[in-house]
Amino acid sequence: MRNVLISFFLLLLASQATAITLSDSARISLLTCGPGEELYSKFGHSAIRIYDPVNHIDVSFNYGYFDYNTPGFYYKFVRGETDYQIGAVDTPDFMLEYRMLHINMWEQVLNLKQTEKQALFDALLVNYEPQNRYYRYNFAFDNCATRPRDMIARSIDGQLIFAPSIDKDHETFQQMIDQYTADEPAISFGIHLLFGAQADQVATLQQSFFLPERLMQAYATAMIKRDSIEVPLVIATSQPVKIVGHQHNPPFDYIPWIFGILLLFALYLSSIDKRRQRISFWFDAILFGLTGIVGIVLFYMNFFSLHPFVSHNWNLVWANPLDLMFVLFLPFKSLRRFAFYLQYLFLACVIFIFGGLFYLPQTFLFSQILWIGTLGLRSAMYLRLRKEYIRPKIKSA
Known part of the structure; x- marks a missing residue:
């Protein structure tokens, strides 16, 4: 009242x-x-x-x-x-x-x-x-x-x-934001995915x-x-x-471990695929499907949102809606050849990101690099087994 x-x-x-x-x-x-x-x-x-x-x-x-x-x-x-x-x-x-x-x-x-x-x-x-x-x-x-x-x-x-x-000289918006999200690894990771190059500009x-x-x-x-x-x-x-709180220990950043395990599993699966000359489509459908969904979100935020930090996002190079298109092509034999050629593009995007890590106007977390590396590994496997891919004997999950 x-x-x-x-x-x-x-x-x-x-x-x-x-x-x-x-x-x-x-x-x-x-x-x-x-x-x-x-x-x-x-x-x-x-x-x-x-x-x-x-x-x-x-x-x-x-x-x-x-x-x-x-x-x-x-x-x-x-x-x-x-x-x-x-x-x-x-x-x-x-x-x-x-x-x-x-x-x-x-x-x-x-x-x-x-x-x-x-x-x-x-x-x-x-x-x-x-x-x-x-x-x-x-x-x-x-x-x-x-x-x-x-x-x-x-x-x-x-x-x-x-x-x-x-x-403080050379401190970017992203670095200042990271100080407030360090206790929430998932939130920090999500922000790094959503924010583009403008967030890595040095703030006055x-x-x-x-x-x-x-x-x-x-x-x-x-x-x-x-x-x-x-x-x-x-x-x-x-x-x-004045709140007298308990001292909190730094949180465990589990995100790099998740993507590290994912990369190790992809390495293991790729070695099996190479030995058997077959491709594990089920794994790639999940991997590229999830990446494509993230790409749709990034695409929308980059081109349609008015938030200044989500534009000019270089994450769209490796996580874009075409990844989901690849998954949609897989079930149809007549479209698999087109899906195969998409892997050339995906591998080129991965190489571009790795080649520009120190030159692009945007920083990437170690977790992102592991994710990108996993995508590149699987794309390289498709090109290595391209004959099997075009006329595959689909391996069951």
Whole structure:
């Protein structure tokens, strides 16, 4: 009920350009929430707190709200057409929520002049107006951390200066993302499959602030330069939600082992195929079929999704819909010759990837290399046994 009253109060304020003037006791803070367990919360969260005891205001604005009930939500999410919105919540309730989720929260009180505080508060209220509160979410370039970053920067009458020590040279978006997905090997592997070359671009300092913790770390040592005077951006730091957790050991990365075993099994099966002069079609139907399904997903994301990181994906060279076409050709004797020629293409793609590992503008995990190697091995086996393939005596599973 309290949040409903706050929302009504803010709507009332937003409808009046100068509805309230912050007192001299008001303070504005950046709230930073640590990573959570769920995928959507793994990268943390940011909010701007407005605290004014004289006017009885203690509300936190954040740009991380979205509606699951939006028609076609999941399709829009995949397409990159998800609209997020700014929300306002009672700060004690906001902190209680993260305390219940066992997620740490830090508060940095900003060293703003009274006019800057008022400008930021007014801008937030304008953003909160119904016609302004929605925005097109972008994981790296327009999210719950970049919006507070820009709102705070625009309110400051001066120049923000960041310490050179926090600007990590040659760190890519993918490397920063990997730090937050290292505890989930399957998620990390899936992201490396979906993300293309743009994710391996080196991020600028400002771009690195798409991660809330990076923004917090930068603010900790940042300075505001007004005329010739420099003052710290943050005047006080606290941790209103502190979770004492158990130390977790690094998780076991089982993904390379899965593909390592797959490659060893393919080697074993290929030696049997060579000795018997027969091809184990059942294995290749599974291997190339699954690769083709992955290729369809990558093809759709690369050409039809608006997410910036999924385009220019070199994984499409070795995992593409043609792999599935190969499987569909196998049951038909009249089409097997065409399927055979596809193996020439598949082997050429594998050779291209291996030849360009150190030159392509995209990094590949060891697990991906093992997968690609397995595909190349089986393609080479088809070419080695091409006569048996064109007029095969199909070996049963």
